[in-house]
Every structure is written in C-alpha cells, then in structure tokens.
Amino acid sequence: LAVIGIDLGGTKTAGLVLDRGDIVERYRLSTDATSQDSVMGGLLEVYSRLRESAVSKGMEIEAVGLGIAGFVDFERGVVTEAPNHPLRDAHVKDILEKRCGLPVFVDNDANVAALAEARLGAGKGARFLVHLTLGTGIGGGIIIDGQVYRGALGAAAELGHMVICENGPHCNCGARGCLEAMVSGVAIYQRVEELAAVGRVSPMVEEFLADPAAFSAEAVGRHADAGEVVAEEILREAGRHLGTGIASLVNIFNPDAVTLSGGLLGSFSHMEDAMRRSFAETAIDISRRHVRILTGTLGDDGGMLGAAILALESLKG
Numbered sequence: 001l002a003v004i005g006i007d008l009g010g011t012k013t014a015g016l017v018l019d020r021g022d023i024v025e026r027y028r029l030s031t032d033a034t035s036q037d038s039v040m041g042g043l044l045e046v047y048s049r050l051r052e053s054a055v056s057k058g059m060e061i062e063a064v065g066l067g068i069a070g071f072v073d074f075e076r077g078v079v080t081e082a083p084n085h086p087l088r089d090a091h092v093k094d095i096l097e098k099r100c101g102l103p104v105f106v107d108n109d110a111n112v113a114a115l116a117e118a119r120l121g122a123g124k125g126a127r128f129l130v131h132l133t134l135g136t137g138i139g140g141g142i143i144i145d146g147q148v149y150r151g152a153l154g155a156a157a158e159l160g161h162m163v164i165c166e167n168g169p170h171c172n173c174g175a176r177g178c179l180e181a182m183v184s185g186v187a188i189y190q191r192v193e194e195l196a197a198v199g200r201v202s203p204m205v206e207e208f209l210a211d212p213a214a215f216s217a218e219a220v221g222r223h224a225d226a227g228e229v230v231a232e233e234i235l236r237e238a239g240r241h242l243g244t245g246i247a248s249l250v251n252i253f254n255p256d257a258v259t260l261s262g263g264l265l266g267s268f269s270h271m272e273d274a275m276r277r278s279f280a281e282t283a284i285d286i287s288r289r290h291v292r293i294l295t296g297t298l299g300d301d302g303g304m305l306g307a308a309i310l311a312l313e314s315l316k317g
C-alpha cells in the first residue's frame with residue numbers, strides 16, 4: 001500500500017511517498033503564506049508531483065495524510081486556527097478529497113510527529129508516549145494506548161504552553177512562564193537580548209549586537225561549543241526548565257517514552273545533564289524509573305512520515 005504524507009509548516013511544505021514502509025519519493029517547496037489559496041496551492045503542488053512520480057513508477061496511491069501546524073479538527077479535517085500561516089476554518093480534507101479523488105486525513109503536525117516516533121522512531125513499540133518538538137516554538141504530541149490523543153476539539157497536547165513558572169517571561173499565547181517561553185529558540189534568543197540590554201560583554205553578545213536579526217538560538221549552541229560560559233549557562237538553564245516540564249508530563253501520563261526532536265537538539269549536549277538532573281528531582285519515582293527520555297531518530301522526516309502513517313492507519317480503520 002502506497003500513501004503520501006505531507007508536512008505543512010510555516011516555512012516549508014514537504015512530502016514523501018511511503019510504499020510498504022519505504023520512503024520512495026520526496027518533494028518540498030517553500031510555503032507561500034500570503035493567503036489561504038497560496039498555502040493550499042503549494043499543498044496541491046507537492047501532492048501532484050509526488051503522485052505523478054509514484055504513478056510513473058507503477059505505484060498506486062491509496063490515501064493522503066497531512067500534518068499541519070495549527071489546531072485541527074481531525075474528524076472533519078478542518079484547520080480551525082494556525083499561528084504561522086493563514087489557514088482559518090479551512091476545510092482542508094474536503095478541498096483535497098475533491099481535487100485528489102482519494103481519502104485525505106488531516107492532523108496537527110506535532111501529533112503526527114509523535115505517531116511517527118511511536119511507530120518507527122526512537123519510541124518504537126511504546127504504547128504510551130509523549131513527544132516534544134523543540135524548535136522556534138515548542139510543539140507536543142501524546143500517544144495513549146497506541147492512539148493519538150486529540151482532546152474534545154483537537155486542541156490537546158499544547159505541551160509548549162504548560163506553565164512551569166507562574167511569574168516567568170511572557171509567552172506568545174498570552175500567559176507567563178510557559179515551557180515555550182523558557183526553553184524554545186525564541187526564549188533562548190530573548191535571554192541573549194536581555195544580556196545585551198544590561199551591557200554584558202562576551203563574544204556571543206557581540207555577535208548578537210552586530211546583527212540581531214541574523215542571530216538565532218543555533219548561534220548560542222555554537223558559542224557554548226567554543227566554551228563560552230554565558231552561552232553554556234543559558235542552555236543549562238533551558239535544560240533545567242525542560243527537565244521540570246518533562247517531569248510534570250511523566251507524572252501525569254506515566255509514559256513508556258518521552259521523545260524529543262527539533263532544531264534545539266543541535267545544542268542538546270549543553271542541556272542534557274541539567275535536564276536529567278531536574279527531571280530526576282521532580283518526577284515521581286515509579287514513573288521516573290520506567291520512562292526512557294530519548295532524542296528522536298526521524299529528524300525532519302518525522303512530520304511527513306507521521307502524516308503517511310496516519311493515512312495508512314486511518315485507511316485500515
């Protein structure tokens with residue numbers, strides 16, 4: 001059975017063809033987030049290219065799965081809201097099924113990334129799994145008894161907005177001290193901005209001041225690699241907060257595995273010890289001893305693979 005899985009993010013729309021468990025085709029383009037039509041147009045182009053090359057090799061596509069950054073009503077296949085692109089109350093499933101003539105399944109991108117890690121990735125075989133994507137923001141997915149947990153409206157598993165410090169920094173969502181406001185790429189950038197504002201001097205702060213727009217959390221990792229103490233401190237702090245957040249999740253869900261993915265893993269060596277220490281201090285013993293905290297093995301493919309797995313499994317019922 002061959003299926004197409006597409007990951008629609010704020011910056012790229014990337015897809016693959018999964019044929020009996022193997023990735024056989026790939027295609028990606030930049031997301032044109034000008035309008036709903038431009039986003040849907042990009043989605044359809046990725047779909048068409050993948051289907052054409054699959055058909056030309058004698059494969060038959062049976063279904064399409066989509067992972068989309070935003071709130072998704074899975075049953076109806078409607079994207080209700082999205083932070084990084086203009087899909088609002090978008091009936092993505094209906095629109096694509098009409099254009100493709102195939103069953104289409106739509107879910108949140110972090111939900112399908114969790115599904116991929118539970119089926120094929122670091123958490124393979126886990127019945128209970130919590131997944132965190134650590135990037136510019138923080139996304140989350142929860143697998144309960146083998147199934148994606150979506151909540152009443154498809155808005156569940158916003159793990160980045162778990163509050164871990166009531167009086168902490170302001171978060172994009174309007175609250176304070178969310179995991180995303182303490183640990184994400186944006187949060188790490190803000191820590192550097194604060195150091196620059198109070199006149200701290202270091203090569204990292206100099207690089208920031210030279211071109212704040214070009215600076216990113218990745219640069220903090222680079223300076224930490226070079227042994228710069230302030231950079232190491234920022235990442236250690238982030239690691240400590242991450243460990244506290246993971247402990248709360250483990251206390252609530254008693255998972256077999258917690259998997260981590262995303263761009264921040266490039267700096268993970270500077271975060272991991274502090275993360276494991278605060279996790280061990282905070283988590284309940286019985287759950288702590290059982291769970292494995294793992295870095296995901298699927299990388300950027302997680303979203304696309306998860307979307308393809310969603311299509312396969314939904315097709316089988």
Ligand SMILES: [Zn+2]
Pocket residue numbers: 160161162171172173174175178180181
């Ligand atoms: Zn928040």
